[in-house]
Amino acid sequence: MLAGIGLMPHGNPVLDPPDKETRKLAEVLKNIGKAFADVDAYVLISPHNVRMSEHLGVVMAENLISWLGFDGVELPGEWRTDRELAEEIYERARKEGFPVVDLHFASRSGEYSRWPLTWGELIPLQFLEKKPLVLLTPARNLSRETLIKFGETLGEVLEESDKSAALIVSADHGHAHDENGPYGYRRESGEYDRLIMELINEDRLEELLKIPDELIRKALPDSYWQMLIMLGVMHRVEVELKGSAYACPTYFGMAGALWVRE
Amino acid sequence: MLAGIGLMPHGNPVLDPPDKETRKLAEVLKNIGKAFADVDAYVLISPHNVRMSEHLGVVMAENLISWLGFDGVELPGEWRTDRELAEEIYERARKEGFPVVDLHFASRSGEYSRWPLTWGELIPLQFLEKKPLVLLTPARNLSRETLIKFGETLGEVLEESDKSAALIVSADHGHAHDENGPYGYRRESGEYDRLIMELINEDRLEELLKIPDELIRKALPDSYWQMLIMLGVMHRVEVELKGSAYACPTYFGMAGALWVRE
Numbered sequence: 001m002l003a004g005i006g007l008m009p010h011g012n013p014v015l016d017p018p019d020k021e022t023r024k025l026a027e028v029l030k031n032i033g034k035a036f037a038d039v040d041a042y043v044l045i046s047p048h049n050v051r052m053s054e055h056l057g058v059v060m061a062e063n064l065i066s067w068l069g070f071d072g073v074e075l076p077g078e079w080r081t082d083r084e085l086a087e088e089i090y091e092r093a094r095k096e097g098f099p100v101v102d103l104h105f106a107s108r109s110g111e112y113s114r115w116p117l118t119w120g121e122l123i124p125l126q127f128l129e130k131k132p133l134v135l136l137t138p139a140r141n142l143s144r145e146t147l148i149k150f151g152e153t154l155g156e157v158l159e160e161s162d163k164s165a166a167l168i169v170s171a172d173h174g175h176a177h178d179e180n181g182p183y184g185y186r187r188e189s190g191e192y193d194r195l196i197m198e199l200i201n202e203d204r205l206e207e208l209l210k211i212p213d214e215l216i217r218k219a220l221p222d223s224y225w226q227m228l229i230m231l232g233v234m235h236r237v238e239v240e241l242k243g244s245a246y247a248c249p250t251y252f253g254m255a256g257a258l259w260v261r262e
Numbered sequence: 263m264l265a266g267i268g269l270m271p272h273g274n275p276v277l278d279p280p281d282k283e284t285r286k287l288a289e290v291l292k293n294i295g296k297a298f299a300d301v302d303a304y305v306l307i308s309p310h311n312v313r314m315s316e317h318l319g320v321v322m323a324e325n326l327i328s329w330l331g332f333d334g335v336e337l338p339g340e341w342r343t344d345r346e347l348a349e350e351i352y353e354r355a356r357k358e359g360f361p362v363v364d365l366h367f368a369s370r371s372g373e374y375s376r377w378p379l380t381w382g383e384l385i386p387l388q389f390l391e392k393k394p395l396v397l398l399t400p401a402r403n404l405s406r407e408t409l410i411k412f413g414e415t416l417g418e419v420l421e422e423s424d425k426s427a428a429l430i431v432s433a434d435h436g437h438a439h440d441e442n443g444p445y446g447y448r449r450e451s452g453e454y455d456r457l458i459m460e461l462i463n464e465d466r467l468e469e470l471l472k473i474p475d476e477l478i479r480k481a482l483p484d485s486y487w488q489m490l491i492m493l494g495v496m497h498r499v500e501v502e503l504k505g506s507a508y509a510c511p512t513y514f515g516m517a518g519a520l521w522v523r524e
Contacts, residue, residue, distance in 0.1 A: 051366035055317065067329065068368055068376060101363060104313035106330055106380045114330060116378050118368045 002158040002237045003039045004261055005167045005230060006032035007200070008124035009254030010048065012073045013247070015126060021247035028245040028256035029127040035242065035258055036128065036166035041082040043089070043134045043158065045229060046170040047222040048120025050137050056100045056150060057137035058090040059115050060108075064133060067116030075122040081115075082132035085163060089134060092157050098150050099142065124170050134165075138225040144209060147225055151232015159236060169230045171223030173253035181251025183220055192219030193253035196227075197246050200257050205231050223255075238262040264420040264499045265301045266523055267429045267492060268294035269462070270386040271516030272310065274335045275509070277388060283509035290507040290518035291389040297504065297520055298390065298428035303344040305351070305396045305420065307491060308432040309484040310382025312399050318362045318412060319399035320352040321377050322370075326395060329378030337384040343377070344394035347425060351396060354419050360412050361404065386432050396427075400487040406471060409487055413494015421498055431492045433485030435515035443513025445482055454481030455515035458489075459508050462519050467493050485517075500524040 008029055017023040036042070050057050064079040093100040106112045117125075121135065136154075138147065158165050173196055174189025175181070192215055199205050208224070208231055216224050239259035246255045270291055279285040298304070312319050326341040355362040368374045379387075383397065398416075400409065420427050435458055436451025437443070454477055461467050470486070470493055478486050501521035508517045 048368050050312075051368075051370065052363045055363045067378065068374065070374070101314045101317045105378075106310050106313075106382070108313065112330065112332070112380075116329065116367075118374075120368070 001161065001164055002155065002233070002261060003036055003164050003166045005169065005233065005239055005259040006036065007169045007171060007255060007257040008032060008127065009172050009256060010120045010123040010170050011172055011252060011254050012070060012123070013249045014123065014254065015073070018249050022249045025245040025247040025254060025256050028243050028258060031243055032256065032258045033127040033129065035260055039131060039166045040163040041085055041132045041134060041165045042128060042168050043136060043165055044121055044124065044168045044170065045136045045138060045226040046120040047138060047226060048118045049135060050103060052137065052139055053141040054099055054139055056093065056098060056139050057103045058086050058100060059103045059135035060086050061103065061105045061115035062109060062113040064115050064117050064135065066122055068118040069122065070119040075126060079125065079130065080132045082134050085161060085165065086134045088161065089154060089157050093150060093153055096153055098146065098153065120170050124168055128168070138229060140225050144228055147228035148232040151229035152235050154229065155233035155236030167230065167233055169226050171226055173221045173223050173255055175220040175252040177248050177253060178251035183251065186218055188215055188218035189220060189253065191215065192221055193246065193248070196223065197244070197255060200241065200244050203241065205234065263423065263426055264417065264495070264523060265298055265426050265428045267431065267495065267501055267521040268298065269431045269433060269517060269519040270294060270389065271434050271518060272382045272385040272432050273434055273514060273516050274332060274385070275511045276385065276516065277335070280511050284511045287507040287509040287516060287518050290505050290520060293505055294518065294520045295389040295391060297522055301393060301428045302425040303347055303394045303396060303427045304390060304430050305398060305427055306383055306386065306430045306432060307398045307400060307488040308382040309400060309488060310380045311397060312365060314399065314401055315403040316361055316401055318355065318360060318401050319365045320348050320362060321365045321397040322348050323365065323367045323377035324371060324375040326377050326379050326397065328384055330380040331384065332381040337388060339384070341387070341392065342394045344396050347423060347427065348396045350423065351416060351419050355412060355415055358415055360408070360415065382432050386430055390430070400491060402487050406490055409490035410494040413491035414497050416491065417495035417498030429492065429495055431488050433488055435483045435485050435517055437482040437514040439510050439515060440513035445513065448480055450477055450480035451482060451515065453477065454483055455508065455510070458485065459506070459517060462503065462506050465503065467496065
């Protein structure tokens with residue numbers, strides 16, 4: 001059964017908030033951690049782990065190991081995969097014809113069955129109790145419809161499971177907010193981020209489907225594709241928004257939102 | 263153009279050979295290194311990196327970083343991906359309808375475009391001059407025909423390339439040679455390994471196709487699937503065997519073989 005959904009950023013500033021907005025954002029992230037402190041597992045979708053253009057990934061490797069921090073911020077730690085839940089998700093998605101791959105590494109089981117984690121997973125995990133994980137990866141070249149339908153299937157598997165699970169969507173938004181940042185300044189980053197926060201706060205996430213490709217392309221988010229999967233999950237489970245926040249202390253926009261099942 | 267093919271084991275004993283047979287094997291591996299010292303790139307197929315059941319992988323990540331040794335033997339180092347050649351292989355295979363995925367990690371380019379290496383790659387690489395790599399991963403649940411045809415496509419891409427490349431097939435063979443080993447003793451491991459060496463030495467590799475599933479399953483090799491890909495490459499490029507050796511100093515069989523283009 002799905003306990004709820006957390007949309008969480010993966011930027012270093014939430015670890016040591018430099019300003020009031022980022023502190024408010026970090027509070028929402030802590031509330032996500034509290035809301036889901038008793039679940040059996042997290043299903044974590046990350047855009048900064050394996051990136052396949054046309055295939056969704058389900059990590060099966062048993063041991064998930066910190067490997068790659070951003071900008072020198074290392075966050076050591078090890079987590080375990082909920083292999084049973086991972087297999088349920090993979091098998092259902094495969095049977096339903098989604099372009100999905102099972103991701104083992106080195107060995108199929110045991111101590112050498114390992115998988116590397118990056119800041120994309122490690123930063124959200126700093127706010128969450130240590131639980132077994134199912135790590136999923138989105139794909140940018142799949143159609144919007146496929147991503148939503150995969151989310152619907154994911155929602156069905158989670159609802160049918162005996163386990164209580166929370167869906168954690170790791171995502172940052174526009175990356176061109178600062179003319180001195182690595183992607184320069186583009187007004188579309190602000191436009192995209194304002195729109196995303198409106199859709200979240202006004203319960204209008206169906207309108208994700210109306211966002212033009214051009215705006216997404218220019219805004220440089222790493223949120224859109226996994227948010228479509230999240231929308232699909234929401235088609236299968238009624239959830240209620242309990243809190244949200246946005247901050248942009250550097251060049252990229254960060255959002256947090258907590259939904260719990262109604 | 264394909265310079266040749268090296269079949270190389272990935273067991274720690276070749277790094278410090280404990281007996282005469284393993285020393286002979288290490289000599290063959292050194293000869294592979296010498297034969298391919300002047301190529302532009304290696305295409306390396308490894309069974310101990312990402313393992314997907316039904317999809318072949320082409321690693322696109324730019325920086326390949328030592329991550330996981332076996333039994334405490336760490337082999338640090340970094341290599342670069344030949345992204346151009348990797349894209350040629352991926353795009354051709356994709357267009358021809360193979361179940362192939364492009365594997366990025368963390369970021370699509372730059373310093374955070376990284377990929378972890380294991381003993382499956384690192385041990386063969388100890389015998390090879392440092393060159394750009396294309397790392398490929400096999401898949402056990404694909405049909406024999408699909409693996410061979412993928413090899414044929416790979417051979418065509420390599421032959422058409424302006425670059426000189428060597429194909430390196432990382433493989434160990436039966437893993438149940440020792441009753442005290444982790445997989446115990448099965449006579450099929452010896453049977454499989456003897457057959458593989460016969461097929462190599464007698465230029466009868468087409469007979470790989472005749473090996474019964476049952477024998478492969480019981481022998482516990484991690485060689486068969488990437489050897490089918492190798493056979494497909496050999497369908498497109500005439501090569502000549504220049505040396506081979508076999509050793510089994512512990513519980514698994516190790517083979518080395520060097521083929522150069524005729």
